[in-house]
Amino acid sequence: MDINLTLIGQTIAMIVFVWFCMKFVWPPIVGIIEERQTQIADGLAAAEKGTRALDDARGKVDEMVGDARTQARQIIDQANQRANAIVEEARNDANQERARILASAQSEVEQEVHRARDELRGQVATVAIAGAEKILAREIDANAHRELLDQLAREI
Amino acid sequence: MASEGGKTSSEYITHHLQNLQVCPTDNGWVWNDCTGNFLGINVDSIFFAVFLGIGLSWLFYRVAKNATVKNPSKTQAVVELLVDFVDTSVRETFHGENKLIAPLAITLLCWVFLMNLMDLVPVDWLPSLAHAGGIEYLKVVPTTDPNITFGMSISVFILIIYYSIKIKGVGGFFVGELMMNPLNPKDLGVPKIFWPFVMAFNFILESVALLAKPLSLSLRLFGNLYAGELMFILIALLGLWQLPLHFGWAVFHILIITLQAYIFMILTIVYLSQAHEHH
Numbered sequence: 001m002d003i004n005l006t007l008i009g010q011t012i013a014m015i016v017f018v019w020f021c022m023k024f025v026w027p028p029i030v031g032i033i034e035e036r037q038t039q040i041a042d043g044l045a046a047a048e049k050g051t052r053a054l055d056d057a058r059g060k061v062d063e064m065v066g067d068a069r070t071q072a073r074q075i076i077d078q079a080n081q082r083a084n085a086i087v088e089e090a091r092n093d094a095n096q097e098r099a100r101i102l103a104s105a106q107s108e109v110e111q112e113v114h115r116a117r118d119e120l121r122g123q124v125a126t127v128a129i130a131g132a133e134k135i136l137a138r139e140i141d142a143n144a145h146r147e148l149l150d151q152l153a154r155e156i
Numbered sequence: 157m158a159s160e161g162g163k164t165s166s167e168y169i170t171h172h173l174q175n176l177q178v179c180p181t182d183n184g185w186v187w188n189d190c191t192g193n194f195l196g197i198n199v200d201s202i203f204f205a206v207f208l209g210i211g212l213s214w215l216f217y218r219v220a221k222n223a224t225v226k227n228p229s230k231t232q233a234v235v236e237l238l239v240d241f242v243d244t245s246v247r248e249t250f251h252g253e254n255k256l257i258a259p260l261a262i263t264l265l266c267w268v269f270l271m272n273l274m275d276l277v278p279v280d281w282l283p284s285l286a287h288a289g290g291i292e293y294l295k296v297v298p299t300t301d302p303n304i305t306f307g308m309s310i311s312v313f314i315l316i317i318y319y320s321i322k323i324k325g326v327g328g329f330f331v332g333e334l335m336m337n338p339l340n341p342k343d344l345g346v347p348k349i350f351w352p353f354v355m356a357f358n359f360i361l362e363s364v365a366l367l368a369k370p371l372s373l374s375l376r377l378f379g380n381l382y383a384g385e386l387m388f389i390l391i392a393l394l395g396l397w398q399l400p401l402h403f404g405w406a407v408f409h410i411l412i413i414t415l416q417a418y419i420f421m422i423l424t425i426v427y428l429s430q431a432h433e434h435h
Binding site: 002003004005006007008009010011013014015016017018020021022024025026028029030032033035036039 | 177179191192193194195197198202206209217219223224225228235236239240255256260262267301302303304306307310311
C-alpha cells in the first residue's frame with residue numbers, strides 16, 4: 001500500500017491511453033455519429049419535401065379531375081343538345097316528307113278520280129250513244145254530234 | 157478457503173491485500189520486500205491496468221477503424237452509445253472548446269470501469285492460478301491500489317492547474333482565483349494595508365480546496381474498491397455461506413463499480429470545466 005513508482009507508471013499509461021483515444025478513437029466515432037445525424041436529418045427533410053410534393057400533386061390531380069369532369073359535363077350537354085337538334089330536324093324532315101307524300105298521294109288520287117270520271121263519262125257517252133242508236137234506230141254521226149254528247153257527258 | 161495452504165484468516169487477508177512488488181535495492185532487484193521503497197513497482201497493478209487499457213484501446217480502435225455510417229455492427233452501436241453518453245455529459249457540464257476533455261472522460265470511464273470490474277472475478281481464481289505459476293502475491297484489482305488512483309487523479313490535477321493558468325493567466329489563477337476568493341478584500345472594503353492578510357487567509361482556504369480535488373477523487377475510488385475487495389475476501393472466509401453472500405455482494409458491487417467509474421469521469425469533467433471558468 002505504499003506510494004511508489006507505480007504512480008508514475010500509471011500516469012504514463014493514462015497519458016498514452018488518453019492520447020491514443022484522442023487521436024485514433026474519438027474523432028472517427030464522433031465523425032460517424034455526426035455524419036449519421038446529418039444523413040438522418042437530410043432524410044427526414046427529404047421525406048417531408050416528398051410529402052409536400054405529394055400533397056401538391058394530389059391538389060393538382062383534384063383540380064385536373066374537376067376540370068375534366070366539367071369538360072365532360074359540357075361535352076355531354078353539347079351532345080344532348082346536338083342529339084335533340086338532330087331528332088328535331090329529323091322530325092321536321094319526316095313531317096315535311098309525310099306532308100309531301102300525303103299531298104302527292106292526294107293529287108294522284110284526285111287524278112285517278114278525274115281519270116276514272118273521264119273514262120266513265122266516255123263510257124256513258126258510248127252507252128248513251130248506243131242507247132240512243134237503239135232508241136233512234138239510226139246511225140248517228142258521232143263526230144257530228146260530239147258537242148252534244150260532250151255536254152251530255154258533262155252533265156252526268 | 158480459509159485453510160488453504162494452512163494459512164490463518166489474518167494471513168489469508170494480508171496475503172490477498174499484498175501487491176506483487178519489485179524494487180531495486182543495494183543487492184539488485186528484489187521481489188516482495190519493498191516496503192517504504194519509493195522505487196518499487198506494483199507489478200500486478202501496472203500489469204492489469206495496462207492490460208485492460210490495451211484491451212480497451214484495441215477494442216475502441218477496431219470499432220473506430222471499421223465504423224460505418226449505414227451499417228453499424230453491434231459492437232459499434234454499443235461504443236457509439238458510450239461515446240454519445242460521454243459526449244452529452246461533457247456538453248452539459250463543459251461549455252468551452254476543448255478536444256481533450258471528451259476523450260479523457262471516455263477513457264477514464266471505461267478504463268476505471270474495467271479495472272473495477274476485475275473485482276467481480278472471484279477473489280481466489282487469479283491469485284491461485286498465479287500461485288500455481290510460482291507467483292506468490294497477486295492483487296487483481298488495480299483500483300484497490302492507491303498508486304493507480306492517485307496516478308490518475310494527479311494527472312487530472314496537473315490538467316486542472318494547466319488549464320487554469322492557460323485560461324486565466326498566472327496572475328489570474330494564483331492571485332485572482334486563489335487569493336481574492338472567497339473573501340474579496342476589494343468588495344469588503346478592507347484597507348490596503350490589510351489586504352495581504354486577507355489574501356493569505358484566502359490562499360490557505362483555496363489551496364486546501366484545490367488540493368482536496370485530486371485527493372478526494374482518488375481516495376473515493378480507492379476507498380470504495382478497497383472496501384469492496386475486502387468484503388469479498390471476508391466473505392470468502394465463510395465456508396459454504398460464501399456462495400449466496402458472494403452472489404449478493406457481487407450484484408450490489410456491480411452498482412458500486414459502475415457508479416464509481418461514472419463519478420470519477422463526471423468529477424474530472426466538472427473540475428476541468430471549473431478550471432476553464434472565470435470568476
